[in-house]
Amino acid sequence: xGTEKTLKILLWIAAVYHILxxxxxxxxxxxxxxxxxxxxxxxxxxxDEMLWIxxxxxxxxxxxGVFMAVAATDPKKYRNIIYAGVGxxxxxxxxxxxxxxxxxxxxxxxxxxxxxxxxxxxxxxxGIWMYVLARKLN
Amino acid sequence: xxxxxxxxxVYLFLFSFYHVIQGFLSVFFSDYAxxxxxxxxxxxxxxxxxxxxxxxxxxxxxxxxxxxGFLVLFDLEKYFIILIGFASLLxxxxxxRVSLREKIYVYWKAxxxxxxxxxxxQLIGIALFLTFVITRLL
Numbered sequence: 121x122g123t124e125k126t127l128k129i130l131l132w133i134a135a136v137y138h139i140l141x142x143x144x145x146x147x148x149x150x151x152x153x154x155x156x157x158x159x160x161x162x163x164x165x166x167x168d169e170m171l172w173i174x175x176x177x178x179x180x181x182x183x184x185g186v187f188m189a190v191a192a193t194d195p196k197k198y199r200n201i202i203y204a205g206v207g208x209x210x211x212x213x214x215x216x217x218x219x220x221x222x223x224x225x226x227x228x229x230x231x232x233x234x235x236x237x238x239x240x241x242x243x244x245x246x247g248i249w250m251y252v253l254a255r256k257l258n
Numbered sequence: 259x260x261x262x263x264x265x266x267x268v269y270l271f272l273f274s275f276y277h278v279i280q281g282f283l284s285v286f287f288s289d290y291a292x293x294x295x296x297x298x299x300x301x302x303x304x305x306x307x308x309x310x311x312x313x314x315x316x317x318x319x320x321x322x323x324x325x326x327g328f329l330v331l332f333d334l335e336k337y338f339i340i341l342i343g344f345a346s347l348l349x350x351x352x353x354x355r356v357s358l359r360e361k362i363y364v365y366w367k368a369x370x371x372x373x374x375x376x377x378x379x380q381l382i383g384i385a386l387f388l389t390f391v392i393t394r395l396l
Contacts, residue, residue: 146350160315168365169305173312175354180319183347187326190340197336200329208322215285215314227311 124195127202127253130246131192134205138185145178161220161236163227184208195257202254209247213240263393266341266386267334273344273383274327277320284317291317299376300368323347338394345387352380 141159144151149166152174156164164170188205191198220228220236259267283291288310295301303309327344330337355362355377362368 162311165308167305167308168361169303169309170312172358172361172366173309173316175358176351177312177316177319179347179350179354180316180323182350183343184319184322186343186346187340190343201326201337201340204322204325204329207325208318211285211318211321212315215318219311219314223311224307227308 123253123256127195127250127257128192130250130253131188131195131202131205134246134250135185135189135192138181138188140185142178142180142182142185145174145181149174161216161228161239195254199254199257202250206247206251206254209243209250213243213247216240260393262386262389263334266390267331269383269386270327270331270334270341270344274324274331277324277327279324281317281320281322281324284313284320288313288317300366300372301362302367334390335394338391341387341391345384345391348380348383348387352377352384355380 141155144155149171152170153164153166156162184205187201191201191205195202216236217240280291280294283294291313292303292306292310296303326340330340330344334341355373359370359373362373363370
């Protein structure tokens with residue numbers, strides 16, 4: 121498979137993932153606890169404050185996904201946007217590790233450590249792969 | 259470059275700068291982020307631990323959106339289509355502020371002036387971004 125086609129597939133995966141999470145946050149807030157537990161390893165208690173914060177947070181997730189979709193339409197043209205996405209992945213990995221190590225125990229949703237390692241590894245591999253492919257584009 | 263184009267560029271610079279700063283504070287100095295939100299938006303938070311943890315992923319997306327904004331700013335003619343995404347993001351955020359205004363006043367103790375000031379700022383951005391896009395598409 122060619123470099124550009126592979127990169128497009130990775131970008132679409134990133135786009136669909138973020139758009140779906142964003143849409144759930146915007147239109148189905150009752151799923152927030154499940155999403156926080158499953159995708160952020162965060163033991164969320166849904167109160168009025170959290171119900172409000174989910175609004176802007178979901179909006180950013182949604183539009184980051186939209187920008188990844190735009191980049192997928194023409195990876196050469198939007199190479200810099202892809203690098204910004206890769207930078208976000210790197211920051212999220214560091215945050216997730218810090219969260220798991222230092223967050224108050226009550227806020228960490230207990231899951232198998234192996235699952236955490238796999239989640240971090242998937243994002244890392246995807247980010248590095250996207251970066252390498254974007255660099256290779258002529 | 260017309261005066262409206264220049265205004266769109268200035269707005270995009272401020273939009274991007276704000277998102278990077280807000281994101282940086284949220285990720286690395288969440289205590290200051292709470293104070294920042296209180297000073298700028300009048301949001302007086304009650305439960306802080308969950309909120310500070312939520313600021314970190316939200317802040318990283320905010321940084322990514324800000325960096326994408328700067329990338330667009332460096333070559334507005336090439337990346338102008340991204341402005342539709344920024345305008346939509348502002349529209350969604352303004353929509354929340356209108357539809358949830360009672361909650362903002364009662365729960366967060368923000369004043370109607372603080373809320374409507376942000377809505378007006380967001381509407382100005384939407385108008386400038388969409389004007390820029392429309393003039394390029396026509």
